[in-house]
Amino acid sequence: MTQCTLCPRKCRVNRSETTGFCGMGNTPKLARAALHFWEEPCIAGTKGSGALFFSGCTLRCCYCQNHSLSHQGHGKEISVERLAEIFQSLYEQGAHNLNFVTATPFVPQILKALEIYKPPIPIVWNSSGYEAMDTLKMLEGVVDVYLPDMKHVSSRLSALCAKAPDYFEVAAAALKEMCRQTGPAVYDENGIMQKGTLIRHLILPGCTQDSMQVLNFIAESLPKGTPVALMRQYTPQPFCTVKGLDRPITDAEYSRVLSHYEALGLSGYTQEKSSSDSAFTPAFDFTGL
Numbered sequence: 001m002t003q004c005t006l007c008p009r010k011c012r013v014n015r016s017e018t019t020g021f022c023g024m025g026n027t028p029k030l031a032r033a034a035l036h037f038w039e040e041p042c043i044a045g046t047k048g049s050g051a052l053f054f055s056g057c058t059l060r061c062c063y064c065q066n067h068s069l070s071h072q073g074h075g076k077e078i079s080v081e082r083l084a085e086i087f088q089s090l091y092e093q094g095a096h097n098l099n100f101v102t103a104t105p106f107v108p109q110i111l112k113a114l115e116i117y118k119p120p121i122p123i124v125w126n127s128s129g130y131e132a133m134d135t136l137k138m139l140e141g142v143v144d145v146y147l148p149d150m151k152h153v154s155s156r157l158s159a160l161c162a163k164a165p166d167y168f169e170v171a172a173a174a175l176k177e178m179c180r181q182t183g184p185a186v187y188d189e190n191g192i193m194q195k196g197t198l199i200r201h202l203i204l205p206g207c208t209q210d211s212m213q214v215l216n217f218i219a220e221s222l223p224k225g226t227p228v229a230l231m232r233q234y235t236p237q238p239f240c241t242v243k244g245l246d247r248p249i250t251d252a253e254y255s256r257v258l259s260h261y262e263a264l265g266l267s268g269y270t271q272e273k274s275s276s277d278s279a280f281t282p283a284f285d286f287t288g289l
């Protein structure tokens, strides 16, 4: 690809010579590929999700819990052939699915690796929601389960947190396309999602109004019954300088958003208070690479 337009940043750089916003070259770069138990039960199940944590990010939120990957490009470069071997290894370890975490800069390489080896388990696309329509079309028929975030509605908040004032318009269109591609959620006999789109929303401190607008969008504009995971695990990060994001959310904030979620008739997953810590961030020590 001579001019990269894989994500809405549309940097139009030749990534074999230089890098764009995501900081990634053309060779797949990851920091971990292992069974992962800290996803929603329909993704992690009892045997774990085969999570592939890619380096680089097309959004790079200031509050990212995977800062070393998304902002600093921490990772190990591997070939497409090695990537296919890792798919097979995760399958043989018993993974319920292959779970591509923020992998957008490497869509062409992942598609090539899946041509070499595609396991008979669902392909999960774990995304910030900030996806270009043309790239989603490349994934149609390959991805079984989309796992997108819907982060903010406010253009000001998206500009402040991720230098992406267009985040909501882009993500809204992307989520509609994801739902169109997968259709309604389908689960196997063990409750593992085989097809569908599961939306995640992380409540930010001081931003409950925005969270409620996110939920309004989901209820009004996406197919009824689309599952939604409401997350309270926001953990302040030392490198985040945006005013007000330096504390966890309060019980009152969570209750306010949860009440709205319930009033809208949304369903899916809500989180216990104990999840509000950083214990869910795995070690990015090149395990499985």
Ligand code: SF4
Residues within 6 Å of the ligand: 004, 005, 006, 007, 008, 009, 010, 011, 012, 013, 015, 019, 020, 021, 022, 023, 024, 057, 058, 104, 105
């Ligand atoms: S994938 Fe990276 S280089 Fe390509 S458009 Fe997006 S941020 Fe720019």
